[in-house]
Amino acid sequence: MNTPAKRIAILTSGGDCAGLNAVIRAVVLRAETLNWEVIGIMDGTHGLLENPPHVMPLRMDNVDTVVMRQGGTILGTTNKGDPFAYPMPDGTLKDRSGEIIDAFKKLGCEALIGIGGDGSLAILSRLAKQGGFPLIGIPKTIDNDLGVTEMSVGFDTAVAVATEALDRLQPTAASHDRIMVLEVMGRDAGHIALTAGIAGGADVILIPEIPYSITNIAAHIKILRQRGRNFALVVVSEAVKTPDGDNVSQNFFGGQKRLGGIGHIIGAQIAEACQAETRVTVLGHVQRGGQPSAHDRLLASAFGVYAVNLIQKGQFDRMVAWHDRSVIDVSIADAIKHYQCVEKDGTLVKTARGLGICLGDETPLK
């Protein structure tokens, strides 16, 4: 291969998900057809804070068909440190954006492709503006809460894993007359819970967007029993809070403050309210790391190729997005603005209510 015509950089930022490696591969393969070089920055922007910076040249060889099929990211990622308020060992926060920008500039790259969710893209966008370097964003989030793209990388796989868990819980629930509670991920938005719940035949789905009462849930389960159903499937988004505002993270995680554990609370409450046996599964990071679904790999591939094409055309500060069977691009600023949690009268909620699923705020069946 000749001297590369251009050099670009890529990094993954924020929580990992399935499909990141497929994005990286697509960027590298597209770049190689143009005789460009790709530098991978390790551990989000953190790799640029190391001395020497943690970076790796990316070639077809190290992003081949095997890597594409794997969850996670070969570049590593992080969601711990905001470069503008970076947690230092002494407990203080420090603005390290200048260091990152300087290190990036020394790489000699003409543009940066950043793969991240709304938080990461906001930070990268601020860095790019301050540093004056061109940025292209690629949306990834298992939460699917970026509004301007129909799908973000990672969501389809997370939903598939959660749905599969429901498929496995249903027969054992029915065999033992039990109520199964499945706690799934979802930081602020209930898309995973609602989508997987509908696809997996849940009877009750609790999401952070809709307040629930145990009374409604118990009444719903009572009606199901009257209709002859001896079991129930309950999906709870980890971000759900009790009517009192509780979430059990503090008790569970050795003091680390995190989401999760609400499944156990709901399970105990239902057990009492329904005089039923309940069992709880907390899927956790199993939802992040799976082999990417075909759909996520397609999305990742299309996004990666399109992102390089934008650089080729000199169009920057754009985020690629999926719309109507196609990739389009939008301004990153617009993308971040359109945060999308579950719409209360949108298709997902209407579908759930239409199926007679209890969302916690009412008892849909009579």
Added chain:
Amino acid sequence: MNTPAKRIAILTSGGDCAGLNAVIRAVVLRAETLNWEVIGIMDGTHGLLENPPHVMPLRMDNVDTVVMRQGGTILGTTNKGDPFAYPMPDGTLKDRSGEIIDAFKKLGCEALIGIGGDGSLAILSRLAKQGGFPLIGIPKTIDNDLGVTEMSVGFDTAVAVATEALDRLQPTAASHDRIMVLEVMGRDAGHIALTAGIAGGADVILIPEIPYSITNIAAHIKILRQRGRNFALVVVSEAVKTPDGDNVSQNFFGGQKRLGGIGHIIGAQIAEACQAETRVTVLGHVQRGGQPSAHDRLLASAFGVYAVNLIQKGQFDRMVAWHDRSVIDVSIADAIKHYQCVEKDGTLVKTARGLGICLGDETPLK
């Protein structure tokens, strides 16, 4: 339950696919929340030609969570007989539309929900017009060739199965320095081949929309070898014809005229042109019958609920469609008109070319 307020009918028509049962379930569950009755017509419109007609009442009991997870259709289906030119035992074709309409009217249903592809929906639409009964269409096709909906039921699962096959072929190809040919379904459109090929890391993808030459393919594989790759993955849509217009169906299927077999032709041609070991897998109906993916089940559920809602609102001759994270409805006539094969400059083709995949009409790598 009280006397049903309304009675509607549902049937599945054309080739089966994953997700049909999830549509049926959604229709029944939504109808039950409205206190409506649902009649299932067996084997497409054929059930109405039997005496007595083959129909079954559908209730929550017989479309429960288990059925929803299964491929195929509990109603049976068919793609053999056009009611307007129905093949009779004596070999003649007969217009039996009148019989079907009469039988349907005797069921006392206020509307029919027909789940089918473009062919089936065209026939059902003609029947509905002639018979003067209200119709709602729900799009299903593994080929995803209906243009007005972003996705039809069954496509996502078919792609997932084909992609999984590529995931399994890759390591054995690499272990033995082989070229693997995977023949996938796709009657007229190459969406399955192209989508699964991209998602599964194919090196060559042949679709009916783009003519190929073995010369281009061999040149591409030669370049891959020069780059150090010791294997290749080739995806061929069953509808692909050789430059001479051949397709081997006649030889293969005991005289039955059908698509398929082209994988073996391509495999033999590549073996000769590249002096390589090739192996051929013909996935066949494995692509149709799988457990529906989470995405197909969501689509199916959303479509089913929305279809009943349309009947409730008295809106007919509409097909439900997926657009921008939502269900919408369009006129069936419009839907049928917008046949969508793979666009030569669309996102799928651009993504494939961008990744350096050979589509048979050129040698993308240098």
Added chain:
Amino acid sequence: MNTPAKRIAILTSGGDCAGLNAVIRAVVLRAETLNWEVIGIMDGTHGLLENPPHVMPLRMDNVDTVVMRQGGTILGTTNKGDPFAYPMPDGTLKDRSGEIIDAFKKLGCEALIGIGGDGSLAILSRLAKQGGFPLIGIPKTIDNDLGVTEMSVGFDTAVAVATEALDRLQPTAASHDRIMVLEVMGRDAGHIALTAGIAGGADVILIPEIPYSITNIAAHIKILRQRGRNFALVVVSEAVKTPDGDNVSQNFFGGQKRLGGIGHIIGAQIAEACQAETRVTVLGHVQRGGQPSAHDRLLASAFGVYAVNLIQKGQFDRMVAWHDRSVIDVSIADAIKHYQCVEKDGTLVKTARGLGICLGDETPLK
């Protein structure tokens, strides 16, 4: 079909698992080839305490190929009530064995096939002796703790599900430099944890048979880090107790006393000892209800056919078992006696130690 030549009964008892329906199907299909009738008793022996008894005739139609592929048991099961000390609503325990035996005799069955683990088979055996009716046992347990059979129905699937979870946790662990803790099932024996841990590439596996110390685990993880590994996978059997004898069930399950939760304790302890980020997944009943693996379905089919053959030959009080690629039969009394937890110098433990996996009682790597 003619008048049945014989009538037999079948029930499933104890915790459910994948493959029970495949056993039931095999029994029915084999019985049909002999023109025998099969009566399914619902909810373990509990169905016989109802008036009228909860039983269902089983025919090829209701145990067809679809049912065989499903987890759980269409007969229902239970692990709550010992017939000899049955918990009554008033809180007392009552010997109800006589009622069960009487009800069974009224069914007019020549023999009973009981599918269960060691506990269930012991109870069924006592009932059979007291009632003087012929019994055949079929071993099922996800724990694989019955010693005279190499494999019991349900184990292979449970291991597969737990292994798959590790496959999904590995890439996200590696992407974020995390230690992932997976709590798996296993009442008294660590077979699931050890087998899945080996198959899934775990670094630490804790089982109830081997006491652990956090010091050993932390030392092991330190060595892995020195070798360049940035993540670790830890598998914990739910039956593991802390050195202080703790298991967190009391706190977790709304007062219900059950196994489980130890994963969270271990996770918190490792987080502190290693100054690492840990994340915990509690797989729970997902391990029970999955679609049975091919191996479990083979085992189930071979067991079911063989069990009927034993009845045909008039050989009773036998349990079928898998040995050296074949089904054999042993006395139920012997089978129950040979309880098999993980052997400390058996193949599983030696394999784990050979791979350098930390079992909590030592630090295998230097």
Added chain:
Amino acid sequence: MNTPAKRIAILTSGGDCAGLNAVIRAVVLRAETLNWEVIGIMDGTHGLLENPPHVMPLRMDNVDTVVMRQGGTILGTTNKGDPFAYPMPDGTLKDRSGEIIDAFKKLGCEALIGIGGDGSLAILSRLAKQGGFPLIGIPKTIDNDLGVTEMSVGFDTAVAVATEALDRLQPTAASHDRIMVLEVMGRDAGHIALTAGIAGGADVILIPEIPYSITNIAAHIKILRQRGRNFALVVVSEAVKTPDGDNVSQNFFGGQKRLGGIGHIIGAQIAEACQAETRVTVLGHVQRGGQPSAHDRLLASAFGVYAVNLIQKGQFDRMVAWHDRSVIDVSIADAIKHYQCVEKDGTLVKTARGLGICLGDETPLK
């Protein structure tokens, strides 16, 4: 790490299968705990015919948890050339065993671990004897035709893939009243076809060990129809020959003489004999390359560790084997002698007949 105490070599030989990488990993990990070095020989013994020899040092880094989960073999393999009668470019056969032995000796390894089926192990054993170097064999074959071990690496995964295909064919068969023919692998032995057929609910299973007649098959399908079944699943081992001794390989594979294609013959014959629609799936190498099942990975891990232990103890010319939940070792000579095709009165055949499955030589149902 200090100077290695010992150096050993490993190679994979014959057709690849799932689990080979897990064996390699286990050998390397076990060797590392002993401070030994492992040399991987590429492409079976062929790597030793290259100048310089194709070998790679194997360390924990390059056989980590990711590789273990992949099908195929990172060492490459081959089943084309017998070193004692090696096909030369000029078409002659040449004894190249001396060259291989010399090259092996130059590696300075104290022993060779060879992973292969009966053919490969026979050749390796002859090489070891002639060259006077210690050999340990590890059995792998998707055919499971090595008699002294209950299971060989790769069989469980191949069966799982074939069973899954039947799971997917069943619903589409039932939806369209079709007979589905699935051609599976199996060179001389019918273990895959029989095991997957039983596990996957097949109605007809044809294996090379049992001659079939279409008359029997047609009679069987007729009885199924009389019982109300509208579909049938037929599994055919690729090694099955027609009563006339035909196998269609010649026609299919561009002149390359190979097994396979019999599925299409059987499909056409059944279509005619039963006046039914048939569809044929040829799974092909999809069965080889899949991600190894948990069971295959356990087997692989246990075998790999045990093989190194044998070398440590100075025990050679042994093959590891699985017996009664444990790894044992047997002499390679004995292992090769005990070829095991399907026993006509063994558990598999009895199970199939007991379920009423037609094996082609009789019509089991009345």
